[in-house]
Amino acid sequence: MSSILQELESTISGLKTEVNRSNIGIVREVGDGVVKVEGLTDVRLNEMIEFSNGLFGLALNLEETEVGGILLGDDMGIKEGDECKTTGRLLQVPVGKGLLGRVVNALGQPLDGKGPIASETFYPVEKIAPGIIKRRSVSQPVQTGIMPIDAMIPIGRGQRELIIGDRATGKTTIAIDAMINQARINKANEGKPGFRPLYSIYVAVGQKNSNIARVLNVLEEAGAMPYTIVISAPASESVANQYLAPFSGAAMGEWFMDNGMDALIVFDDLSKHAVAYRQISLVLKRFFRSRSLSGRCVLFAQSFVGAVCAFE
Amino acid sequence: MKLSSEAKQLAKSLLVFCRVGEGRVDESRVRLVLEKVLKEKPRQYLAVLTRFKKLIALELAKRAVIVQSAMPLESDQQQNVMSFLEGRYGKGLTPSFEVKPELQGGLLIKVGSDVWDGSMKNRLERLKAMC
Numbered sequence: 001m002s003s004i005l006q007e008l009e010s011t012i013s014g015l016k017t018e019v020n021r022s023n024i025g026i027v028r029e030v031g032d033g034v035v036k037v038e039g040l041t042d043v044r045l046n047e048m049i050e051f052s053n054g055l056f057g058l059a060l061n062l063e064e065t066e067v068g069g070i071l072l073g074d075d076m077g078i079k080e081g082d083e084c085k086t087t088g089r090l091l092q093v094p095v096g097k098g099l100l101g102r103v104v105n106a107l108g109q110p111l112d113g114k115g116p117i118a119s120e121t122f123y124p125v126e127k128i129a130p131g132i133i134k135r136r137s138v139s140q141p142v143q144t145g146i147m148p149i150d151a152m153i154p155i156g157r158g159q160r161e162l163i164i165g166d167r168a169t170g171k172t173t174i175a176i177d178a179m180i181n182q183a184r185i186n187k188a189n190e191g192k193p194g195f196r197p198l199y200s201i202y203v204a205v206g207q208k209n210s211n212i213a214r215v216l217n218v219l220e221e222a223g224a225m226p227y228t229i230v231i232s233a234p235a236s237e238s239v240a241n242q243y244l245a246p247f248s249g250a251a252m253g254e255w256f257m258d259n260g261m262d263a264l265i266v267f268d269d270l271s272k273h274a275v276a277y278r279q280i281s282l283v284l285k286r287f288f289r290s291r292s293l294s295g296r297c298v299l300f301a302q303s304f305v306g307a308v309c310a311f312e
Numbered sequence: 313m314k315l316s317s318e319a320k321q322l323a324k325s326l327l328v329f330c331r332v333g334e335g336r337v338d339e340s341r342v343r344l345v346l347e348k349v350l351k352e353k354p355r356q357y358l359a360v361l362t363r364f365k366k367l368i369a370l371e372l373a374k375r376a377v378i379v380q381s382a383m384p385l386e387s388d389q390q391q392n393v394m395s396f397l398e399g400r401y402g403k404g405l406t407p408s409f410e411v412k413p414e415l416q417g418g419l420l421i422k423v424g425s426d427v428w429d430g431s432m433k434n435r436l437e438r439l440k441a442m443c
Contacts, residue, residue, distance in 0.1 A: 011442070019430040020438070024422075039425035041374070064324075065370055085427075 025049070027082040028066060030075055033238045034283040037067045043086045046126050051084045053077045058091055058240070061284050068284040070240035072107060090126065093248045094119035095255035100199060103216065103230045106245040108252075111232055123251040125244060142198065142264060145181025146174065157198070157262050172211075175202070175266040176218055182264060183224035198262045200228045203249035206242050206272025209234045235272075242276035315363055319356045323363035327371065336404035337371045374424040377407045382415045382432070397423060 025039030035057055043049065049057040049069055055077060061068030071078065072091075093108035098118035103111045110117055138156030155161050163171045179200040189195040202219075204212045212232050219225050229252055233245035246267050253263035267273070281287065326349075330341040345364070349357055379385070379393055394407055401423055412420070417432035 012439075019428055020434055022427045022429070024425050024427050038370075039373075041425045064320075065366060 023086045025067060025084050027051075027078060027080055027084060030071075030078050030080065032279070032283050033071050033075055033240045034280060035069050035071055035075070035078065037069065037084055038065065040067045040084070040086060043067055046090055048087045048089050048091055049084050050087050051078055052082050056087075057084070058244075060280070061286060068286075070243070070280055071238065072240055072244075073238065075238075090124045091244070092122040092124050093251050094121070095123045095252050096121050099229045099252060101226045101228070103232055105237070106231065106233045106241040106248050108248060121255065123255055125247045125251055127251060127254060140196075142178070143181055143185065144174065144178035145184070146177055149174070172215065172268055175268060176215060179219065179228060179264065179266065180222040180224045183222065183227040186227050187223070196260075196262050197227070198264055199256055200224070201231065201249045201253050201263055201265045202228060203231045203233070203246050203265065203267050205233050205245050205267065205269065206235045206276060207268065209236065239276040239279045242273065243280055246270065246273050315359050316356060319359040320363060322354065322360050323367055326360070326364050327367045330368070331371075334402035334404065335371075336375065336402070337368060342368060372406070375401075375405050376422075376424065377405045378410060378422040379407060380410045380412045380415060380420040380422075380431075382411070382413050382417050384411050385409055393419070393421070397421070 023040060023042040025037040025043075027035055028038050029036040037049070040049065040059070043059045043062065045059060045062060047059050049059055049067075051057065055074075056072045057069040058072060059067050059069045091107075093106075094117050095108075096119040099108070102114065102117060104117065105111055108117065108119075136158070138159050140157045141150075142155045142157055142159075143150055144155065149155070163174055165171050179202065182198045182200055186197040186199075190197075202215065204215070212230075212234060216225075216230060219228055219230070229249075231245050231249050231252075233242045235242075249265050249267065253265045256263040326345050327337075330337050330345060332338045332341070346361070349361060349364075354360065377394075377397060379390070385393070390407070390409060394405065397405055397407075405423070415431040415433050416436070418430045418435070419428075420431045420434070421428040
């Protein structure tokens with residue numbers, strides 16, 4: 001009993017001396033998932049901002065007189081004159097094996113109704129890519145399970161591969177087949193010494209919900225879900241989430257890389273990501289590249305030999 | 313009004329001219345700038361002045377201090393608070409003291425976009441969040 005009293009006393013005495021310091025700003029403009037804030041003099045690039053209604057945003061533009069950011073949620077609850085404050089934290093997503101078999105949004109929050117994500121580890125969304133020196137040459141193949149591809153244009157672990165084609169020509173099917181094949185290989189070799197499983201991360205950006213549901217059905221029917229993470233940022237989601245989803249996928253893949261495992265990330269597709277980025281950039285008056293070049297530059301730099309393999 | 317980068321640069325350099333020791337804005341220099349610009353009327357002078365006004369407003373907001381307390385502060389208490397703040401933020405702060413009974417006790421100090429919340433209300437809320 002006395003220890004509880006001591007604990008209470010120390011907590012209360014700690015509260016007595018502590019004065020909360022925060023750095024605040026006032027919302028001047030809001031719309032299209034983008035917010036402009038005056039103040040926030042201490043904010044850092046890519047830092048999370050907390051709004052008075054509990055919503056979070058991400059500071060992307062640090063200008064002379066204002067800060068431009070994207071809202072990680074619905075912008076209807078925010079109006080001009082609202083207060084917001086810095087958090088001192090970078091945007092992070094949960095990573096780890098607890099995500100396997102789950103469907104999450106761009107922030108790593110579950111969408112499949114299977115309860116909270118069992119993950120203690122978090123990775124920043126905007127992580128700096130490993131340098132050139134750390135990289136090894138491609139030495140281990142990734143079997144897509146499609147004979148002509150594996151025979152004529154084999155893909156390696158740590159490689160980036162573009163799947164280019166007209167509409168409805170089977171680009172997604174190739175990626176899904178590769179993921180199912182990896183799950184089959186993982187299942188067959190589970191527990192064998194020296195075997196490095198290849199986990200799959202499917203990032204659906206700007207697609208129809210029905211398409212994502214169809215892909216999920218295929219993966220479940222083929223028994224590939226226990227080895228797969230699905231990140232869903234459909235067209236109905238905010239542009240901010242569509243913009244962030246591939247980065248979240250890369251962060252989740254990097255956890256496997258850092259822990260001696262391999263991951264295959266499918267970005268389906270980066271041109272929708274580029275559209276989302278273009279939309280944000282136009283409102284924030286930022287520079288942007290045409291088509292999906294901006295996303296490719298950053299995301300493909302994250303791909304790491306022997307660890308993360310990226311498909312688009 | 314669309315603002316060109318030249319106008320922005322000119323407004324910025326005018327602001328730099330108006331700054332004196334510790335980054336404070338000197339009123340007489342602001343008046344001098346206004347007089348000079350209106351007399352010489354450089355290119356896009358209206359846009360320059362609008363931008364200049366915004367920059368000055370932001371600079372003044374940075375030096376504005378709002379001290380809120382549950383009870384009115386004595387003059388020596390006010391001086392104590394201001395001398396502490398001047399030690400931290402430099403001279404030239406513009407104070408205003410407000411009484412807010414809902415704070416229940418302690419002080420809430422706003423300096424520009426910094427907020428120091430040592431009010432009883434905030435402490436009780438934090439205690440509530442911990443429980």
